[in-house]
Amino acid sequence: xxxxxxxxxxxxxxxxxxxxxxxxxxxxxxxxxxxxxxxxxxxxxxxxxxxxxxxxxxxxxxxxxxxxxxxxxxxxxxxxxxxxxxxxxxxxxxxxxxxxxxxxxxxxxxxxxxxxxxxxxxxxxxxxxxxxxxxxxxxxxxxxxxxxxxxxxxxxxxxxxxxxxxxxxxxxxxxxxxxxxxxxxxxxxxxxxxxxxxxxxxxxxxxxxxxxxxxxxxxxxxxxxxxxxxxxxxxxxxxxxxxxxxxxxxxxxxxxxxxxxxxxxxxxxxxxxxxxxxxxxxxxxxxxxxxxxxxxxxxxxxxxxxxxxxxxxxxxxxxxxxxxxxxxxxxxxxxxxxxxxxxxxxxxxxxxxxxxxxxxxxxxxxxxxxxxxxxxxxxxxxxxxxxxxxxxxxxxxxxxxxxxxxx
Ligand SMILES: Nc1ncnc2c1ncn2[C@@H]1O[C@H](COP(=O)(O)OP(=O)(O)O)[C@@H](O)[C@H]1O
Ligand SMILES: C=C(OP(=O)(O)O)C(=O)O
Numbered sequence: 001x002x003x004x005x006x007x008x009x010x011x012x013x014x015x016x017x018x019x020x021x022x023x024x025x026x027x028x029x030x031x032x033x034x035x036x037x038x039x040x041x042x043x044x045x046x047x048x049x050x051x052x053x054x055x056x057x058x059x060x061x062x063x064x065x066x067x068x069x070x071x072x073x074x075x076x077x078x079x080x081x082x083x084x085x086x087x088x089x090x091x092x093x094x095x096x097x098x099x100x101x102x103x104x105x106x107x108x109x110x111x112x113x114x115x116x117x118x119x120x121x122x123x124x125x126x127x128x129x130x131x132x133x134x135x136x137x138x139x140x141x142x143x144x145x146x147x148x149x150x151x152x153x154x155x156x157x158x159x160x161x162x163x164x165x166x167x168x169x170x171x172x173x174x175x176x177x178x179x180x181x182x183x184x185x186x187x188x189x190x191x192x193x194x195x196x197x198x199x200x201x202x203x204x205x206x207x208x209x210x211x212x213x214x215x216x217x218x219x220x221x222x223x224x225x226x227x228x229x230x231x232x233x234x235x236x237x238x239x240x241x242x243x244x245x246x247x248x249x250x251x252x253x254x255x256x257x258x259x260x261x262x263x264x265x266x267x268x269x270x271x272x273x274x275x276x277x278x279x280x281x282x283x284x285x286x287x288x289x290x291x292x293x294x295x296x297x298x299x300x301x302x303x304x305x306x307x308x309x310x311x312x313x314x315x316x317x318x319x320x321x322x323x324x325x326x327x328x329x330x331x332x333x334x335x336x337x338x339x340x341x342x343x344x345x346x347x348x349x350x351x352x353x354x355x356x357x358x359x360x361x362x363x364x365x366x367x368x369x370x371x372x373x374x375x376x377x378x379x380x381x382x383x384x385x386x387x388x389x390x391x392x393x394x395x396x397x398x399x400x401x402x403x404x405x406x407x
Pocket of ligand 1 (some may be wrong): 105106107108109110111112113114125143144145146147298299310311312313314316
């Protein structure tokens with residue numbers, strides 16, 4: 001546990017430790033000890049309890065190390081907006097010319113994978129802040145999924161797994177100590193926690209200028225969202241507030257089949273205020289600094305889960321490259337039905353026919369039905385936000401609502 005925290009947190013220098021003083025926050029991790037689920041409001045034997053006044057967190061009934069960093073992430077979602085700083089559940093990297101990209105997304109959608117890019121500087125894979133001066137990482141390490149990890153597809157993550165990295169839930173040969181990354185017998189959610197400097201092109205300290213691109217990642221198991229769409233500001237807010245993905249078996253216990261899930265601001269579990277507060281801050285910052293929003297589907301193509309296949313990682317990487325380089329901004333676009341998304345007709349290195357999902361489905365009727373089904377789920381999910389007024393009048397709320405599916 002101690003080593004895990006050492007891998008993940010920003011490590012103070014020996015000089016800083018000399019005058020460290022009193023910690024700002026204390027975590028009591030008693031993960032082996034279950035909480036009493038007969039306590040009022042307790043629905044399971046696991047609890048993460050926060051006391052903001054005492055600056056304490058107590059973890060009971062779970063030995064998943066990620067709870068420590070995600071618990072403090074909730075604290076940041078309370079403290080930062082009070083200082084006009086936006087906390088982000090996103091990965092972040094920077095190109096050689098200083099262009100910063102944010103990668104929002106729920107667990108398993110590709111934040112770690114796509115922010116770890118050999119041609120760019122890694123600022124962080126999961127938790128950031130966006131202030132008046134730019135972006136900064138909250139953490140000092142990464143937490144990569146290592147199920148089916150391969151040296152060829154993800155060389156930087158592969159090479160980061162060395163002495164000092166904590167691998168969790170993996171199965172390895174006791175004699176050779178070689179890990180079998182294909183083994184799911186403990187869980188699919190196998191992990192490697194390593195200090196960020198284990199990635200060769202990490203940007204230390206992990207800070208950067210204002211983002212140029214804001215990429216919203218969704219792993220769509222329905223297979224109807226396009227691999228990439230350019231979003232206007234209202235659409236960015238709509239999809240940010242919706243926080244859609246399809247949970248793939250992995251991080252969350254008991255999830256064996258993918259299912260649609262909506263998590264406001266791509267982090268409902270962490271936000272402490274109304275989602276529109278974070279969305280309005282994001283929109284304001286994007287507008288002020290001229291950032292473009294994108295929706296990238298890292299999920300299924302050619303059919304829904306079961307009949308189609310997950311979009312190939314090299315194609316997603318090509319799409320992301322075209323966003324970073326700016327070439328996608330100048331592509332030709334067409335509008336999709338139902339979601340009204342602007343999709344490019346060509347992306348270098350990606351077969352053009354996959355850019356519009358309808359082309360990849362053999363059964364067009366099934367495609368239309370699935371598209372409407374997902375559109376309906378988005379609409380239903382958004383009902384809870386329609387009554388909330390942002391600003392003095394209702395204009396912004398209406399504009400965001402109009403940016404959702406229309407049928
Ligand atoms: N097209 C794709 N884009 C991104 N990730 C993909 C793709 N296809 C498969 N994957 C896999 O999905 C997982 C994404 O997980 P990860 O990057 O850790 O997500 P997050 O950091 O958002 O939790 C990785 O195991 C990655 O190899
Ligand atoms: C650490 C986590 O984040 P992610 O799965 O996005 O890496 C987590 O969800 O526990």
